[in-house]
Amino acid sequence: MNPPPAWSPADMPAVGASARIAEFVATWPADALDDAALHTGRRALLDTYAAAVAGSREPAAALVMRYAGSMVSAPTAMVWTSGRALSIEAAALVNGTIGHLADYDDVTSPMRGHPSVVLLPALASLAASEGSTVRQVFAAFAVGMEVIARLGRAVAVGHVGRGWHSTQTLGVIGAAAACCHLIAADRATTISALGLAVAQAAGTRANFGAMAKAFQAGQAAAAALRATGLARLGFTAGADALDGPSGFVRLYCGGEALAPALADMGHTLLEIHRSGLDVKLYPNCYATHRAVQAMLSLRREHGIGPDDVAAVEVVTSAAAQAPLVFARPRTGLEGKFSMQYAMAAALIDGAVTLASFTDRQVARPAVQALLPRVTTTEADGAPLPRWARVTVRLRAGSGGSRAGASVSRTVETLDGSAAAPVPDHRLIAKLTACLTHAGSAIDGERVGHGLLSLSPDARFATAFRDVLWPRR
Template sequence: MMPAPLTSTLGAFVAAIGREGAPADARAAAVTGFIDTCATTIAGRREPAVQVLLEASRPLPAGRAPLFFGEQATDASTAALLNGTAAHALDYDDVALRGHPSAVLVSTILALGAQTGACGADMLDAYVAGYEVWADLVDRETDIHHVKGWHPTGIFGAIGASAAASVLLRLDAGQCAHALGLGASQSAGVMSNFGAMAKPFHVGRAAQAGVLAARLAKAGFTASADALEHPQGFLAAVSPQGRVDRERPAAAGRPFQIADRRANVKRYPLCYYTHRALDGMLALRVRHGVQADQVAQVEVRMSQEHATVLRNHRPTTGLAAKFSIEFAMASALCNGRAGLAELGDACVQAPGVQRLIERVTVIPIPADDPQTPGAAYADQVFVTLRDGSRLEGEPVHQALGHARRPLDRTQLRAKFSDALAYGGHVGDAAALFERLAGLDCQERVFA
């Protein structure tokens, strides 16, 4: 017996979430995504990429969707684009499913939810639907999209956002399938734009694509019934080597993935592939009392797949430094941290940081982590001092903030507060945190 077509089966799954809601544990897992994305959106709203995009979008269309959790509002499509770009502008948003699901999904949901008057539970259901569809699709691929040049957030995000938006618009199964196909035709994002304004734009465009896809599908606009699984469809088109499973039945919601595969919350506003080595270097620095001027050489052992993403070996700007393991190690040694304050251009260009950047070497090791395709089982740092002694950092399998090493409520609140302060938020940060934490009980998210 032939399996049911993937596009239509996923469409039926999304429609069912819209009718029946998501399980309580799945909704609970989605809450952290809203908290973290709110924080990174506010923190990123003053970044040049966001401000340039905002000016280029003027005059803003009228609407009820708030921008950057502030007073200004516009229509859902524009809000999804701008908020999504802000959410990812600092590369501080959460990570899962080979990309950044919450920045895309939450930006889509908050923008469209403001228009539809969605309650908190509806928004959480929409997030779960988008997350599950994203997981189903990304899990079919054997190879690493980054290596081919694709940014997974942009290509899978447009489809995940279409699923989320479909829940909020209460589309039926056929309309949901069309929305997924329309999302697939808007998928985009290339690796060569990492370290430039275009990378967070991928997130904004994916969120905007979801709003448009669902609206079009509701109006009767169609996509192919097999847009995802066709030999010339989405999965085959983006597959790095064609080793993608287009035939197995849809697994979304059987069981729900989100409860066991929660997103990983970032402690540092740099590419997530730097985080294990950062944890290791910061711990080594404290344990041995290492000073930057003592260091002759730094060796980082990580997979070639992750090293390829960290493409900027001699960064001189904050944007470029986000994708530089050399900068991450230099900042850890020179500053004892790698936070928002260290990502200014002046900090990246500081002579001490630049000297250490030149002393960092990457040694590729096998990508043998069964839980994380493309990752080594553990990343590890080694430091050679000027006196010839060699210090060995502890191997780090999972960075703090990983779903299996989650931030506790105090740590999550601290990141939230710091991010809001960085973004110049003037409201009550503690009250906003609690409001988001209780999203499932919010009858009216937007006044």
Template sequence: MTTPATTASDVATAPAATVPGLTRALAARSAALHHADLPPAVRLLARQCLLDWIGVALAGACEPLVHMLAEEAREQGGHAQATVIGHALATSSRQAALINGAASHALDYDDVNMACTGHPSVALIPALLALAETRGASGRDFLTAFVAGYETMCRIGRTSGDAQYARGFHTTATLGTLGSAAACAHLLGLDAEDTATALGIASTMAAGLKCMFGIMCKPLHAGRASADGLHAALLAARGFTSRPDALECPQGLIATHGGTPSLDIALAAPAGGWHLLHNLFKFHAACYGTHAAIEAARQLRAQHQLTPADIAHVQVRVGASSEGVCNIPEPRTGLEAKFSLRHTVAMALAGVDTAGLDAYTDESVGQPEVAALRQRITVELVPECPGLTLSEVIVHTASGTTLRQQHDSGRPASDLQAQQQRLEEKFHRLVDPVLGAAQSARLVTLVAQLEDLSDLSPLAGMLATPASCCAD
């Protein structure tokens, strides 16, 4: 493949490439991954990601924004290639990836990895599921492609994720498009050169703004990333051309979106050798940036048996990066409440279940006890709490006592079996009301057997069941 010539004006306005071969090196790593390379812990975590994704996607399928996207797909029509989960609808693989991706991010209850400052599974799984259903891929191939895309997304994130996020890009949207492309290229069996082309096509599609947090466009980012990554891989498979150095070239993704193209940083092995080992699952149905403060508040309430009447004032100390992410001071809707440190901490101190979806309705935002407590909470941006995962909550009681608690939500679970149990409890809480307890249990079993499936039709068939709340 040929690389388009760079014009004189390009050279005059853009920095020179500093790491020739970054895109190709990442593509080669992704394309070369085999199922035999995956240790048991990585395979278990991949299955846990799929289980968690199914849970949040089925629960999210009932959201108004998902109905709008499904209605649009019905009106546009298309070949029935892949399942739209919970809607008894089959549509084109790209439309299915778009809708399912948005559904799985609609509740902001999906997993996180801080290496890419984003949500990997909602960008990767919808595209892979649609492609695997269309092409008849096995569960083993699906799982391997997921890990390939996950690792690629995080490796690019190490070189540019924080910078992109600071500039105002939603990295689930930008890096998620690249991760989806790498995952789908792997499932299609593309070689390193064509995978680099897919990453190049995905690079020119990558977009998504953090200013959209708290509204329907944020979950749309995940759907778009998944669908665009799938599209990029399919085009590359047909011979569509792109720059094979799109990440590192002048005016390429890193130059325009932010970051430093470093091959050493991108390929450096994380602790344990896999980025997937650092996956963080959500057990509160709100932005991950609120979780450390929620946990600290919950601990203070439990340790000191606090009631709202005991609390005179609360300081929530967080990193500066929380501003513009999860610091909506006066949320007006349930969706905005998920991005409000003041509101979620008030919920935790008032004893409201922050894991329950019914706690984030538009009506619940105005609940008198929580709203009154929210007025006594201030958020302070401090250098002592870098990033989004470390917070300190200080409660000043009516009796004059000062109580402090820190929490770091950035540490992955060390006991994967205990995490499996907790994820299954979360899954049943989300899915039982949608499909019923019996169907939920069957899905848990089917995901556990993923690598034994010759194709994903049994899984797709179960996900096609119309949700009780999605009677379209």
């Protein structure tokens, strides 16, 4: 059972959002974490590490590592993909950035973004300096998920629609709450940390298709540590930075009320169970994934090739395509945010993998010829639950068809989502594929099983390092 907060849900409208969150952070105990949530945390760590491995070969990985190496502080925390020790902020910046470079890291629908790639780099770094246990880290992870998902339910649709990158903007707030839980911060400290997180919430969708998108995730992880560290020293921030007259919600989100989304925090099923985490099976923007699954199914079932296709029509649920800003991508990074390229790669190659997102693959003549034949629209109605319908209109003579004949598939429940989770062995297979892509000789089976069996009472930093970089 979660301990009751100092107020009842009926009192919520009179209590500010920062104070509500701080009460939850201060009173929710780590020993309330159940085994299912603990295992979800382990899976998130495995999956986020896999995404970081995949991103480690991108040019931006070397650049952020070079920058972080210049940050002068005690080398306490670990860069996941090399074992190098850096300051806790520098390590969080690197791990968060490379964890998002391949766009292969997990998602939660209420956030409309990526929670683990912000939460886990921040918590792993802080755990290294605090000596935290595995259970304490994943309890803090659950707290961060709670804050992110509840904020997301209140504001994410309009917030993302305005052009903000919720992985950074909501992520930094949730990560600050998580870090405060890990250090057992009091309410006043947590309120200040949340305000300092708001002071650093600035990610924009204008950076999609460039290295800066991944930097925004790394920056959020580092900024959460900065906010927590300053607040711990007594550095203060506004108590109404979230929902005051000049606060985050009014400035960034159009003024949606937070009170209903936070009212029963600590009283109901945790968001780590309620929303869960969606594991990505394709390394590109999640907004394409239902359509990719539909296209791959149509290709497999009907034997369709690019020469058979007169047109591809993609219809999705409302507000689903906001991140897809490149109808005619020119680079691999731009291709990650293009429904047109996702459909072309799925149709031509029969797979969408890490190898799909190079400049050369995007520039292929067959791909470029197919892009103009893909049209996309959003349906009216509610943005959730998400769905996508792909209709392929065939050329005359394709498989005996008449001109104008078509095949169609609608996907609502996506493979890998919290509603249809992949088993642990497929998550380990994803890690192995990421290691192979990165040219690493690390044994994915060994690391995967090691991460999924981290002992709750072990010191997180030591146990994590021993799995990734065992002593010889």
